[in-house]
Amino acid sequence: MPLPVGHTLAAYAICEGNRDRLRFFDKPWQTLLFFAVLANLPDIDFLPGFLLGNPNRFHHGFVHSLGAAVAVGLFGALYFRRRHGRFWPYFGLIAATYYSHLILDFFNQDMRAPYGVMLFWPLDSTYYMSPVALFASVHKSSDSSTFFQSLFTMHNFWVALRELLLMGPLAAGTYFYNKWRRSRSPRKSVTLRLAKVKYLRQRAEGAPVYVEVSETRKKLKPKR
Numbered sequence: 001m002p003l004p005v006g007h008t009l010a011a012y013a014i015c016e017g018n019r020d021r022l023r024f025f026d027k028p029w030q031t032l033l034f035f036a037v038l039a040n041l042p043d044i045d046f047l048p049g050f051l052l053g054n055p056n057r058f059h060h061g062f063v064h065s066l067g068a069a070v071a072v073g074l075f076g077a078l079y080f081r082r083r084h085g086r087f088w089p090y091f092g093l094i095a096a097t098y099y100s101h102l103i104l105d106f107f108n109q110d111m112r113a114p115y116g117v118m119l120f121w122p123l124d125s126t127y128y129m130s131p132v133a134l135f136a137s138v139h140k141s142s143d144s145s146t147f148f149q150s151l152f153t154m155h156n157f158w159v160a161l162r163e164l165l166l167m168g169p170l171a172a173g174t175y176f177y178n179k180w181r182r183s184r185s186p187r188k189s190v191t192l193r194l195a196k197v198k199y200l201r202q203r204a205e206g207a208p209v210y211v212e213v214s215e216t217r218k219k220l221k222p223k224r
């Protein structure tokens with residue numbers, strides 16, 4: 001597994017890249033936190049093993065799979081459909097963010113069986129691992145009593161630094177690209193965002209939705 005450093009930077013890139021496309025929560029930090037949790041969520045499979053004395057016992061099982069990404073995407077999309085009235089865009093993005101974890105794990109140097117991840121389970125239960133490892137293996141104990149201490153080593157520090165160097169440019173790239181894009185057409189993006197908020201509010205209230213966007217894309221005229 002890459003450490004949370006790599007997964008969280010991937011989450012940031014996905015979140016920033018889709019910031020103007022979909023609205024999740026009211027505050028940007030809440031949305032970012034949601035994406036960070038999603039991208040790290042598959043490693044929750046350490047927990048049952050940890051409680052039984054061996055954190056690695058269930059690691060890289062079905063929780064690291066396509067099926068799990070689809071299931072999480074469905075639950076997430078059902079929640080956001082209630083909030084914002086759309087399903088498939090939320091399903092796609094939530095499932096993709098969860099699945100980003102598996103892709104990073106696929107590029108990880110895995111030193112412990114089962115090697116790799118079940119990228120396509122339940123369609124196919126083969127474990128896949130990239131022949132070229134981008135991320136170095138994390139040293140961790142198989143004993144719950146020494147698990148957390150075992151993570152804080154110099155080796156794992158270099159692993160984290162490598163993840164930062166590999167994923168940092170991607171995260172920074174999406175940030176600066178968005179900043180540049182917004183600086184080119186600030187008025188249009190603000191107007192369209194206002195239109196979207198009004199549209200979503202009308203849908204939430206159950207009112208019939210008629211939105212007219214004028215030629216200059218400045219006016220909104222709800223009809224009755």
Ligand SMILES: [Zn+2]
Nearest residue numbers: 001042043105
């Ligand atoms: Zn993982």
